[in-house]
Amino acid sequence: MYSHHPLFRWLIGYEAKRKRAFAKAPESPLKRYLAHPLPSPDMPLDQIKILSVDFETTGLNAVNDKLLSVGCVEISEQQIALNTCYHKIINTPDDLVPENVIIHQITDDQKARGALLKEVLDDLLNALAGKVMLVHFARIERQFFHQACLEVYGIAAPIAMIDTLAIAKRKLDKRDVAYDPSELRLSNLRHAHQLPQYSAHNALNDAIATAELLLAQLSKMPNNIKLKDILL
Amino acid sequence: MEHELTEINTFLHTIPPFDQLTIEIIAQLTKAITINYLRKESHLPPKGCDEKTLYIIRKGALAYSSLQGELLGKYGEGDICSVFIFPDQIDEIKVHAEEDTLLYCLPFLAFSNITANFNNVIRFFENSAEERLNTQMTQLNEDAILSSSLMDTSVSQFCHGPVATIESYCTIQQAAIKMTELSFSCLVVIEADKPVGIITDKDIRRRCVAKGLSFNQPVSDIMTKDMLTLNENDRAYDALMLMTGKRIHHLPVTQNGKLTAMVTITDLMNNEGQNAINITNMIRRASNLDELKVISALLPKLQVKMAKLGTTADHIGKSISAITAALTIRLIEMAEEKYGPAPAPWAWLAAGSQARQEQFAHSDQDNAIIYSDDVITEDKPWFKHVATFVSDGLATCGFIYCPGDIMATNTQWCQPQSTWHQYFDQWVTKPRPQALLNSSVFFDLVTIYGDNSLIDQVREKLLQKTKGNSLFLAHLSRNALMLKPPLGFFRDFVLISNGKNKASLDLKHNGIAPIVDLARIYALAEGIAATNTIERLKLASGTPSLTKASAANLIDAYEFLGILRMNHQATKIQAGEAPDNYLAPKNISKLEREHLKDAFKVIKTMQDNRQTTL
Missing domain, CATH: 3.30.460.10 (Beta Polymerase, domain 2)
Known part of the structure; x- marks a missing residue:
């Protein structure tokens, strides 16, 4: 496959996109994010700084639905540093749908006291600079992040991503045995790795839960793996 | 932010000594944590953790062993591995993950700064097993007083009158004579029928004899002025608190402002024994x-x-x-x-x-x-x-x-x-392990009825032979060292020295009996006639066989185990079951487990000492 060729990656990879976006972007927190080189895919994983991120949203459609809250925590040298924990609720204009409140446990009241989307996105970009974003099930975070950047700064920002769901899926696919897609849910994967069950689901707890899952997954892999081995 | 990291905070809050902290302080500790994942077989400290760190096991298990590979203990979920805060231990102990382990790493410096106002919490880690056990026993003894029935009884139930008084111009010697005659340890000093102070045995010792003061001086020179008094209707509990708090042993009791009686701390404390005395009287009748x-x-x-x-x-x-x-x-x-x-x-x-x-x-x-x-x-x-x-x-x-x-x-x-003389002579001069094991019960022997002198003479001769008799003591020690305390706990099991798990803790054989055996050896080695374990330890304290500090540690351990046993048996009896000595770890609180581990450590240290003197 050409896509795995180093030159090909160089041309269309996130680093190339970042440089192009940096050139275009007006002065903003987004530009400052773009000023930091993203980690090279050839770097050993244990030297890479990772930001584990989770979004709570009002739905699955990035265009119509809204970002409700953002939680993140840093992993460096394979350690999750709780002093980097970040969690903010966003004051979106829409009213919340009762069914969703049960899942994300964010009430209208809390939302009303929340921060502006721009403020939260600035923080997120600041934390993400020079790091790889870790999520569980990349589609949601990728699309909502993309949409939010367009909305706030008018231009999209390339990100380097790793996805604990994708890592688990790749492993299950390799086994060539049918499996239930629910096995790929964050809580089920954590259970399979004998990690403790977290009962409260908010963006920060899920970001930590995802980070712990990644550490558990990495412990089953060779010591010398590189970013490109698990990069999305 | 509300609910932030609640889950981790709650987890930490259940673990002693963090349970003594407020949730706000816990939240600060949580922020100082880094989470690590250790794969099975890997060693601690994890990469990147160079400073002194507390390791809290969130999931998984750690085992620690000596450099020679002897298993010393295990940590399961909710346990704290504090080995790495002691620089001198790090070189003697190896810790590795027995399972894949999710570990919360809390730098000790950050921990100390955040909990700076909670002395007990820091001491929990910095103190030795012995010191922790001692703190616990002091606390338990205080609690014993607190929970006593004195709460709903008034002082009048305990005090006794009339009060022995002495005029303030009388000499110290006259006071001492009066106290001796009355066999009182204290007198209230009066002036014109009004109490002005109090004088006790202790005052005579401390303020007169020890200071070289003439005993012809008036008692007013050494009495305690500003004497506290109690009202007859005060709660006995408050009286006891006042007395223990101020370290006073005697207090005058007044009724309508008039001195009517005295109460001593012993009167209050002995109250609990009343029932035993009643039963004894019933038996006599x-x-x-x-x-x-x-x-x-x-x-x-x-x-x-x-x-x-x-x-x-x-x-x-x-x-x-x-x-x-x-x-x-x-x-x-x-x-x-x-x-x-x-x-x-x-x-x-x-x-x-x-x-x-x-x-x-x-x-x-x-x-x-x-x-x-x-x-x-x-x-x-x-x-x-x-x-x-x-x-x-x-x-x-x-x-x-x-x-x-x-x-x-x-x-x-x-x-x-004569036959008893022979028995003991054989056991002591020609000790055989099995015979000695069977007869060890006879080294604790008292007269219940009849002529004391018969067995006292046997004992006297016996102690002459045992004192310093290394061959006999070696045999006795070998037997005594067969009962070993466990290493500690692992999850809901008792961890014993070969790394195996047992479902229950045998308080008698793995805790109490080893101390009883050690006390017997010290007593026989030092020619001490007492049979009670605590008395033996107290009398042996400071002799070549047993240092004062070790005696105090053993007494703390013995009393702690005794309390656990007593409470366990009380629960059993109340449930209508036969009292036994087997404790299921799941019924032992986290804190009690910590103290038990400390008690085991004290026993092991003393057994090891005994071993090396053999």
């Missing part, structure tokens, strides 16, 4: 075996009541032993009515826990008879009859026959003094 049987059925209830009142195990042991002694004496009196008076001087002896005054309700009988060498063959059946009558009587009252047949009914243990 009992006229037949059926009555004794009814009375002895009260014993388990008494044990429960005393445990609930928060008395020490030592106190219960002494009360129960005293009651058993009274019961035995009453039975002997009944036997004498039936078979006539003894043909010659003799004594009924108790061995084992009763002799040590450490008996709990309805334990086995361990007894023997010693009689004068003058007894002629025709008179010997009398002893057999009495022995049978008494031990049957004890059995009827709930004290089962000794499974090892250490009983006065066994001819081997119903012998003239």
Whole structure:
């Protein structure tokens, strides 16, 4: 496959996109994010700084639905540093749908006291600079992040991503045995790795839960793996 | 942010000593944590953790061992590995992950800064096992006072009048003479019928004799002025708190402003023993075996009541032993009515826990008879009859026959003094391990009834032979060291030295008995006649066999184990089950586990010392 060729990656990879976006972007927190080189895919994983991120949203459609809250925590040298924990609720204009409140446990009241989307996105970009974003099930975070950047700064920002769901899926696919897609849910994967069950689901707890899952997954892999081995 | 990291905060908050912190402080600790994932077999510290760090196991298991590979303990979920905050331990101990482990790493510096105002919490880690145990025992003793029945009784129940007084112009010597005559340890000093101060034994010692003050000085020179007084209607509990808080032993009690009585701290503390005294009196008045049987059925209830009142195990042991002694004496009196008076001087002896005054309700009988060498063959059946009558009587009252047949009914243990001399002589001068194991119970022997001098003479000779007798002590020690305390706990199991798990903790054989055995060895090595374990340890304290600090540590460990046993048995008895010594780890709180581990450590240290002196 050409896509795995180093030159090909160089041309269309996130680093190339970042440089192009940096050139275009007006002065903003987004530009400052773009000023930091993203980690090279050839770097050993244990030297890479990772930001584990989770979004709570009002739905699955990035265009119509809204970002409700953002939680993140840093992993460096394979350690999750709780002093980097970040969690903010966003004051979106829409009213919340009762069914969703049960899942994300964010009430209208809390939302009303929340921060502006721009403020939260600035923080997120600041934390993400020079790091790889870790999520569980990349589609949601990728699309909502993309949409939010367009909305706030008018231009999209390339990100380097790793996805604990994708890592688990790749492993299950390799086994060539049918499996239930629910096995790929964050809580089920954590259970399979004998990690403790977290009962409260908010963006920060899920970001930590995802980070712990990644550490558990990495412990089953060779010591010398590189970013490109698990990069999305 | 609300709910932030609540889950981790809650987890930390259940783990001693963090349970003593406020949730705000816990939240700060959480922020200082880094989470690590250790794969199985990897060693601590994890990469990147170079500074002193507390490791809290969130999921998984760690094992720590000596450099030689001897397993020293394990950590499971919710345990804290504090090995790495002691630079001197790091070089002697290896820690590795026994399973894949999710670890919360809390830098000790950050921890100390955040908890700077919580001395107990920092001390929990920095103190040695011995120091922690001592803190715990001090706390328990205070709690014992708190939970006592004194809460709903007034001082008037305990005080006694009239008050002994002395005029302030009287000399210190006159005060001392008056105190001696009255056998009081304190006098209230009055001036024109009004109390102006108080003088105690201690004042005479500290402020007169020790200072070289003439005893012809007036008592007013050494009395305590600003004397506190109690009102008759004050709660006994408050009185006790006041007295313990201010370290006062005597307080005058007033009624309508007039001095009427005195109360001493001992009056208040002894209150809990009242029931035991009542039972003893009932036994003395009992006229037949059926009555004794009814009375002895009260014993388990008494044990429960005393445990609930928060008395020490030592106190219960002494009360129960005293009651058993009274019961035995009453039975002997009944036997004498039936078979006539003894043909010659003799004594009924108790061995084992009763002799040590450490008996709990309805334990086995361990007894023997010693009689004068003058007894002629025709008179010997009398002893057999009495022995049978008494031990049957004890059995009827709930004290089962000794499974090892250490009983006065066994001819081997119903012998003239000369034979007892021979027995001990053989055990001591030609010790054989098995024989010594079987007879160790006889090294704790007291007279319950009859002529004390018979066994006292035997003991005196015995102690002369045991004191400093290294061969005998080595044999005794070897036996004693066979019972080892466990390493600690792992999840809901007891972890024993070979790394295996046991479902329950045998408090008696793995905790209490090893200390009893050690105390016996110290006593025999130093020629100490006492049989009670705590007394033996106190008397051996500061001798070549036992340092003062070690004695104090062993006493703390012994008392702590005793309290656990007492509470466990109380729960069992209340549930209508037979009291035993087996504790299921799931019924032992996290904090109690920590203290048990400390107690085990104290025992192990002392056993190891004994081992090296062999």
